[in-house]
Amino acid sequence: MEAIEVEGLQKQFDPPKGPVAVNDVSFEIHEGEVFSLLGPNGAGKTTTISILSCLLKPDRGEARVGGFSVTRQPEKVKGLIGVVPQDIALYEDMSGRENLLFWGRMYGMRGASLDKRVDEVLELIGLLDRQKDRVGKYSGGMKRRVNIGAALLHNPRFLYLDEPTVGIDPQSRRSILDKVKDLNAAGVTVLYTTHYMEEAQELSDRIGIMDQGNMIAVGTQGELVRLVGERTRIDVALDRDADILAGQWRRLSGVTSVSEPDDGHMSLLTDDANTLMPTLFENARTAGARITEISLAEPNLEMVFLHLTGRALRD
């Protein structure tokens, strides 16, 4: 039995005309691994994690966490998981310590054991010295750390982190990534959602790539990169938007995909970059455009996404 099993999840908001947020999504997460859901905004990552947190009920499909059904045994599931929501979900007029004590009580903890565990978590997130300050006075990074700490109090078997590094400084981001690695090393199974390819690459044992509610690929980083073969990505910047060039380049021999032009930027996947580059310059000159920047990149998750969707991850 897998630690987390997801089969054919479907969720539509405001049916029948509302958007299908999650469409027939299936995947498994192994015990003790870090599994990332990678995809742009609106891909369905947060809806998936909300279903696995028992916040939303799926229209169809089933998910089991630690062997318990999220629809039929939600209280059992909730006892196993710690959820770090995408937005800061703390009480700003309470201190960091008061927040942790409160959230600990919501997991059924109390007394001396709760006090001790709060001390441990404060030390883990590096806020022992600021524990009595109101959360409203914390920096964004500090709030993020308390946001994570609140999900760790009951030593959860599964930790869900929904885009925990959005909008914070590089130092805090680094600190959070290191904490996730430490927790995973301590045996916690992690479900991590992000639209940052670098984070998914650094943290994950396996990755699920989502787009427009669909799970378009699941595997280890190596397995996913092999989907694009030995191709190279060429990132081009033009001095103007040139939609006509995107059409021309898609028809070129050796080009497997071209992203939609975005403010003069396009990405191409090709088997032979060296042969292709002179043609790109020639086409641009003919179209009256000028290439202002060009770079080559080795295969990575960004290229996988481009290869599978025809769009860059940042789109």
Place this chain on the structure above:
Amino acid sequence: MMKALSIAWKDTVHVYRDIAGLAMMFIAPLVLATVLGAAFGSGDNFSIAAVRTVIVDQDKGAGAGTPAAGAMLSAALESPDLGDLLAITRLDSPEKARTAVDDGDAAAAVIIPAGLSSALASSVAQEANVEIYKDPALVVGPSIVAAVTESVVQTLNGSRAAAAAAARLAVSRGVTDTARLAGIASKAGTAFALQAQTDAQVTVEARNPVVEGSIEKRPNVASQVLIGMMLFFMLFGAATPAHSVLEEHRNGTLSRLFTTPTPRSIILSGKFLAVFVVVLVQAAILLLAGLLLFKADWGEPGPVVVLTVCSAIVAASLGLVTVSFAKTVGQAGAVSSAIFVFLGLLSGNFTGTIVTSGPFATIRRISPVGWLLEGWSKLLYGGSWGSIALPVLVALAFAVVFFGISVFFFRRRYA
């Protein structure tokens, strides 16, 4: 249960850390009660400032050994018993007295004619008019002066009648000596006046309605107003923690609570409990403040406690039901305020328990707050368990319905 208490404690602390909210809950009702109490008077009953009155006594008496009627009238108006009502100044001419009234320096002038005693002592009809010259723009003050003056003049006329009757009786019994007859008449007149003042057999007494099975009390105005203000601001006190459901929804903490192994019924129970505790504490503090600041006598402790708890339950239910219809905090604030002000006007919160009769007393029974005010009114006037039973039961019935509606909407929204 521990989780519900933790949620209630957290919400209660949140309320008490909001300075503006606290001012609304505690300072505003006390300030308004103080201001309105001062406007209506804070003594045992309504009071007004002493009426500035000038007296001109031109009466020289009817002769040696006979008391001057003008002096009696002046003394009556200057009596210490009327010191709170009338501020008397003596002047020496009618012109000066009228000028004082014309200039607004006095509300009324009492001008006693020179022949008052003579007219009273005369055996033949002789007119003497005591003139009351009053400011036409004023009503209450001059009316008081006129009432006191008329009362004394009636006593004097009574004395005259008693004197005349005694003299006629003496004549019928054969007394013919003029000096003796004058002495008999004088004694009869004086005796009448004294008896009228000290041993009145027929009196008029104004009384308030008496609640059945109770002793009559006369609550002071400030305490009556404070009850209305307390109930009104308890609604706002209840709305503050009730809004926390929507605030938590907006801030994401409600969703986070739902990811913990805490049943939604416990979460809502904790929130409801917080609303109740906050308004109960608010009521207790305001009642205590009324006791200390306004020397309010709320009534028997048992019924007061029951009515206070009942008031808190009703306020909590109203706070929750108004929030349950709203989708955002801003919407809830606007809806709650509008409903509470309407209820305040309908129930008579702004006059407290002062209005207890007439059509308004019936109309306000549409509102649970109106029933609560009725209960408090009965307690303030000396009522006990029997007199508050119906208001408490009806108000609680309203509260049960409101709680039911709130639970229905909250559960449906957060199911």
